[in-house]
Amino acid sequence: MRHVIALDVGGTGMKAALVGLDGALLYEARQATGRERGPDAVVESILGFAEDLRAYGEKYFGTAAEAAGVAVPGIVAVEQGVAVYAANLGWRDVPMRExxxxxxxxxxxxxxxxxxxxxxxxxxxxxxxGTGRFLFVSLGTGIAGAIGIDDGIESGAHGCAGEIGHIVVRPGGPACGCGRRGCLEALASAAAVTRAWAAASGDPAADAADCAKAVEAGDEAATGVWQAAVDALADGLVTALTLLDPRTLIIGGGLAEAGETLFTPLRAAVEQRITFHKLPAIVPAALGDTAGCLGAGLLARDLLTVEVAV
Structure with missing residues (x-):
């Protein structure tokens, strides 16, 4: 059976799949990255994992994978197959595709x-x-986005399009990992909410999920922390919506797991800020933590589009 390899590399673990050319998931697997052993060990883990997947396909499906796709985390510019900078993995200028x-x-x-x-x-x-134009925003440890145009994603001239987390929404605000202050990521990511709620609650072990639960329970301090993050997020999103005019705004990542505790005030905050622009549908992501792996499979299958179509 003809298939491709899909790999989604996270900070500590990798998700992988063998995907048929019709999109069917034929096999799934997970493995640690080995990040604790250093950047070179992560590279070798990825290469070895991919090699194992190729061998599995040959053994159980009668043929080797015809292409591979790999998704890499961090602040990454993908230029000619090189992971130029992947902060979460300690990489710089790694020729991963080669x-x-x-x-x-x-x-x-x-x-x-x-x-x-x-x-x-x-x-x-x-x-x-089926939406044609959308903006996907992931609210995790950081914040990043993907600009959807028809069936593709706009990567930008240097592979860095969609970095919505580094729009400054509060000048002079909290320091961001990028070196500036007041970035959206420093105020509205899951990590930012965790920091704010740990400080407000006096519990250093409290995290963003705990804050969401406290909001649902009616805690005023938690509601204040949560609303401040929602307001900052809405300011950043409206800037993006003004520039891109998407039909749909898709919100994913860990913070989106709060469900309507996030989406109800967020929709209201965005609507309050919209003037003459058309308000997009604001919806939760549908694929959860499998999205990266499924997307890697799509990238790999796209490499074979011409051949498959013949």
């Missing part, structure tokens, strides 16, 4: 940013399916 292709008997390899790759999956087979 290394993987060499390890996998020369098959074509696609390399993508994790959030944009997840956004690709949400756009084609998830919450954005």
């Amino acid at each position: 290394l993987l292709s060499r390890r996998l008997a020369g098959i074509p390899v696609a390399l993508g940013h994790d959030v944009r790759t997840g956004g690709l999956a949400e756009g084609r087979i998830g919450a954005g399916r």
Whole structure:
């Protein structure tokens, strides 16, 4: 059976799949990245995992994978197959596409940013399916976005499009990992809510999920922390909506797991800020933590589109 390899590399773990050319999930697996052993060990873990997946396909499906797709985390510019900077993995200038292709008997390899790759999956087979124009925003440890145009994702001239988390929404505000102050990521990510709620509650172990539960229970301090994050998020989103005019705004990541505790005040806050623009549908992501892997499979299958269509 003809298939491709899909790999979603996280900070500590990898999700992988063998995907048929019709999109069917044929096999799924997970493995640690080995990040504690250093950047070189992570590269070797990825290469070895991909090699194992290729061997599995040969054994159980009668043929080797025809292409591979890999999604990489962090602040990444994917230029000519090189992960230029992947902060979560300690990488700089890693020729991942070349290394993987060499390890996998020369098959074509696609390399993508994790959030944009997840956004690709949400756009084609998830919450954005059929919308044509959408913005996917992931609210996790950081905040990043993917700009969906028809069946593709706009990566930008240098592979950095969609970095909505680094729009400054509170000048002079909290320091951001990018070096500036007041970025959306420093105010409205799951990590930012965790920091704010730990300080407000006096519990250093409290996190964003605990804050959401306290909001649901009517805690005033939690509501204040939560609303401040929602307001900052709405300010950043309205800037993005003004520039991009998407039909649908898809929100994913850990913070979105709060459900309507997030979406109800967020929809209201965005609507309050919209003037002459058309308000997009604001919906939760549909694919959860499988989006990156599914998107990597789509990237790999896209490499074979011409051949498959013949």
